[in-house]
Amino acid sequence: MKKLTQLAVVGYGLVGKIHAQEIIKHPESNLCAIVEPNTKIAKDENLPSTKQFPTLNALLDAQRPDGIILATPTSLHISQGLDCIKKEIPILIEKPISVHSKEAKALLDKASDLNVPVLVGHHRRHNNIVKSAKNIIDSGQIGEICSVHSTCWFYKPDSYFENSKWRTQKGAGPILVNLVHDIDLLRYLCGEVETVFAVSAPSKRGYETESVASAILKFQNGVIATISVSDSIAAPWSWEMTSQENDIYPQTKQSCYLIGGSEASISLPDLTIWKHKNNPNWWTEITPKFTLLEKNKPFETQLSNFINVIKGIEEPVVSGIEGYKSLQIVESILLSSENGTSIGIKQ
Secondary structure, eight states: OOOOEEEEEEOOSHHHHHHHHHHHHOTTEEEEEEEOSOGGGGGOTTSOSOEEESSHHHHHHHOOOSEEEEOSOGGGHHHHHHHHHHTTOOEEEOSSSOSSHHHHHHHHHHHHHHTOOEEEOOGGGGSHHHHHHHHHHHTTTTOSEEEEEEEEEOBOOHHHHHTOGGGGSTTOSHIIIIIHHHHHHHHHHHOOEEEEEEEEEEOTTSOSSEEEEEEEEEETTSOEEEEEEESBOOOSOSHHHHSOOOTTSOOOOOOOEEEEESSOEEEETTTEEEEESSSOOTTSOEEEEEOOOOOOOHHHHHHHHHHHHHHTSSOOSSBHHHHHHHHHHHHHHHHHHHHOSOEEOOO
């Protein structure tokens, strides 16, 4: 009988539940434990007979999983990550990897010293839509990328904040929690960022976070991107509501990324390429070309990658250093929006 990879999930909130269910369904893994102080979790009808621990240290004292997924508040990622790394247990840390990039770098240095794999949960890179877009761009079908616009607008209900007070605190706003996904995809599709300039507005609900922010990003290759995020706008333009990745979100059949090239442009996640029939010319007809692809489940694909990294047969699709670099950009957006200056990105 094939040995199953023993995995534990720390934090059984919105994303932790997704990870737990994926582990249960995966043919090569077993959910050996959940770390969650709320004892009611153990009675969840969707869970098998899984051991529950109130703290990560309690879990580590009792057993050694093959891998651990950290789906806890961002402020806990570094301390919990270091606890796992010291036990030489591979980890998948939910995005963002940390609140501060300096702390993330220290964690990654420790992991490197002990040769412990660290993955970051930027699951969108595992989506076939993103993989296809990357192939289209790299193959030159839209020419040289000139500009990108990304919209990340949605309305989070009051209950989202009331159920988890940490979401109302500084560092838990849409820039760090949501925009980091979009930043990671822009880096993946367009390259590394050189400078950032951003503005933001404070929470309309009186929290310590921002409610809306916009940024201009200049990439090393000359691409200019504009990006906007808000958790207080009722709108259909966000990855969650357009990509069909997660059934808990209504789908709008809209696009949230526009990528402009010298030969053509492409919108995502619908993967529509817009191109003039002959040479680019705004006086000639421009028509759409729709890209067909086989859809996948990114969380499932991400889990398979984590399992294979643990087994030593694959490299991380999104390594700790990739999560660190995306956090650097988000951190710079936060800083720029606070002091009103352009921020250069240290590579």
